Amino acid sequence: MEKTALFNYILGIADNNLILGQGLGELCGHGPNLETDIALTNIALDLFGQTRSYYQYAAKLSAIHKTEDDVAYLRKEREYKNVLLVEQPNTHFGYVIARQYLFDVFNYLFVEKLQHSKDETLSAIAKKAIKEVSYHKRFSGDWVKRLGDGTEESNQKMQEAIDGLWQYTNELFEMTEADEIALKAGIGVNLSELKEAYYKEVSEVLKEATLTIPENPYFQKGGKQGIHTEHMGYILADLQYMQRTYPNMTW
Amino acid sequence: MTLIHEPKIEACLRDILQTVSDPEIPVLSVLDLGVIREAIEEDGVVKIKVTPTYSGCPAMDVIADDLKAAFSKVGKIVEVDLVLSPAWSTDWISEEGLKKMEAYGIARPLSETKDKDALLGNEKLVKCPQCGSTNTQLVSQFGSTACKALFKCDDCQEPFDYFKCLK
Numbered sequence: 435m436e437k438t439a440l441f442n443y444i445l446g447i448a449d450n451n452l453i454l455g456q457g458l459g460e461l462c463g464h465g466p467n468l469e470t471d472i473a474l475t476n477i478a479l480d481l482f483g484q485t486r487s488y489y490q491y492a493a494k495l496s497a498i499h500k501t502e503d504d505v506a507y508l509r510k511e512r513e514y515k516n517v518l519l520v521e522q523p524n525t526h527f528g529y530v531i532a533r534q535y536l537f538d539v540f541n542y543l544f545v546e547k548l549q550h551s552k553d554e555t556l557s558a559i560a561k562k563a564i565k566e567v568s569y570h571k572r573f574s575g576d577w578v579k580r581l582g583d584g585t586e587e588s589n590q591k592m593q594e595a596i597d598g599l600w601q602y603t604n605e606l607f608e609m610t611e612a613d614e615i616a617l618k619a620g621i622g623v624n625l626s627e628l629k630e631a632y633y634k635e636v637s638e639v640l641k642e643a644t645l646t647i648p649e650n651p652y653f654q655k656g657g658k659q660g661i662h663t664e665h666m667g668y669i670l671a672d673l674q675y676m677q678r679t680y681p682n683m684t685w
Numbered sequence: 686m687t688l689i690h691e692p693k694i695e696a697c698l699r700d701i702l703q704t705v706s707d708p709e710i711p712v713l714s715v716l717d718l719g720v721i722r723e724a725i726e727e728d729g730v731v732k733i734k735v736t737p738t739y740s741g742c743p744a745m746d747v748i749a750d751d752l753k754a755a756f757s758k759v760g761k762i763v764e765v766d767l768v769l770s771p772a773w774s775t776d777w778i779s780e781e782g783l784k785k786m787e788a789y790g791i792a793r794p795l796s797e798t799k800d801k802d803a804l805l806g807n808e809k810l811v812k813c814p815q816c817g818s819t820n821t822q823l824v825s826q827f828g829s830t831a832c833k834a835l836f837k838c839d840d841c842q843e844p845f846d847y848f849k850c851l852k
């Protein structure tokens with residue numbers, strides 16, 4: 435597979451982890467209690483670890499971005515390929531959990547398939563990641579049920595979160611040009627094939643959580659093409675501040 | 686399966702490797718933890734392959750520095766390579782390592798199925814490292830580090846870390 439296409443394919447995977455991890459990292463010290471605080475930051479750490487492996491690989495393929503840090507910090511908003519779901523802001527805990535769960539189910543199905551990639555590096559990252567992602571999904575899934583099937587208030591907040599975030603789920607399965615090329619090369623995952631399993635699993639858990647799936651939803655997309663929601667600029671401002679202000683700084 | 690994953694470590698390097706400890710569980714050496722996948726000496730350079738326990742494990746950079754420092758004391762140059770595959774598993778922690786871990790106050794990982802039952806709260810299986818009781822309960826699936834979960838003993842009332850099974 436040609437280098438630029440592979441580079442783009444890797445970013446399509448890694449940027450999701452980076453941006454979601456950044457959102458979770460923001461909650462460090464602000465979780466509703468100590469245990470969930472630690473859990474969310476641990477999940478962020480796993481996501482950053484995976485991202486780091488992907489970016490290290492991407493940097494080897496790029497003529498412009500020499501290091502993993504360049505890839506992470508020195509791109510413009512339009513060059514980030516993450517889905518809109520992961521850039522949605524931290525509002526209340528239920529919303530954070532819903533965002534996490536809707537991503538975790540996808541991420542698990544995705545890395546499960548990526549393990550069989552013909553690309554040895556991607557396959558190795560996926561084999562490492564799947565063990566971690568299974569913990570994430572268990573954590574977020576448990577909380578979806580606990581809050582959904584909880585008090586009247588927690589149920590209502592959880593339902594609001596699902597109603598608000600559902601429109602971003604379909605984009606997870608959109609095949610970009612890089613996805614198509616990687617799939618043909620035996621390196622990439624066929625995202626459209628994950629869709630049925632995803633909605634089946636999510637529906638079952640939401641049902642158990644006494645939550646309902648929005649009817650006749652309109653789905654949003656654009657993130658994979660670099661067209662982001664208004665939240666993305668704020669995330670990048672935080673993320674890139676140090677490198678933009680003090681270029682090449684290290685510690 | 687265990688045979689395939691048997692690390693290739695030259696006997697003469699073992700003594701020094703044994704002195705390098707895991708920064709998060711200092712009673713365990715990197716050998717006890719099973720993160721050293723290869724250590725060979727070639728043309729005067731010690732080449733070491735290390736695998737992370739978790740992708741984002743912050744201890745990895747420290748371990749690489751400590752390895753370099755330990756070997757530089759005996760005048761040897763070290764090259765450390767990070768390898769991801771095959772992925773680390775708690776099965777790679779040595780029996781001696783598991784004993785040291787328990788003595789240090791961390792409950793050892795259960796088998797995969799028992800681990801799941803314990804973490805889902807279905808069954809009381811995790812043994813308190815303080816008093817040995819299995820009358821314990823999960824406080825949080827995530828503990829002080831990504832590899833551990835937080836438990837509490839209902840007999841001696843002490844909280845403790847449980848090293849989660851990873852396969």
Ligand SMILES: [Zn+2]
Nearest residue numbers: 813816838841
């Ligand atoms: Zn006890």
